Amino acid sequence: MSPVPDSPASPWRHGVTGALRAALVPLAACAAALLLLTAYTTTGAAGDPPARISVGNGRIFAPLNAATTAAFFDITNTGAAADTLESVSSPSLRVAMLGRNVSKDGTGRMEPVQSLVVPARSEVRMTPFTVDVMVLDPPLLNVGDTISVDLWFRTSGRITVEAETVPARW
Known part of the structure; x- marks a missing residue:
């Protein structure tokens, strides 16, 4: 073969x-x-490294009238990236939004703020003279009462914190 x-x-x-x-x-x-x-x-x-947001020292002024009051928080970011507070909500509050006090010609008024940047490795303290949470048509609150408030951050999401009702003085 x-x-x-x-x-x-x-x-x-x-x-x-x-x-x-x-x-x-x-x-x-x-x-x-x-x-x-x-x-x-x-x-x-x-x-990017993440933001590390914590919120404390929540307080809300006992309303002096039925129309408005304000709430304040200390926001700390120990992370290496900034984060942005975009909104505020609460089941106890009817209308809550970020705002700031604006003075013009000796008259002060509140105006809405779209968002609040919390830089990396820093702290933002809300006060009546800077940014705060405007509360329209607040519920009846007595000094010592606490309410739960949700702060909504762009990257950190929702952070729930308690705010204690304090006398309206600074």
């Missing part, structure tokens, strides 16, 4: 097999790199 000569397709098959083997190493390296990058970002280690 004489040997059967190789079919004409054999060199082509060897060429394709060799090309696939040559492509396998870079393909495996890319897949491993993608897997490692996915694991890295999933842990939260990638990207």
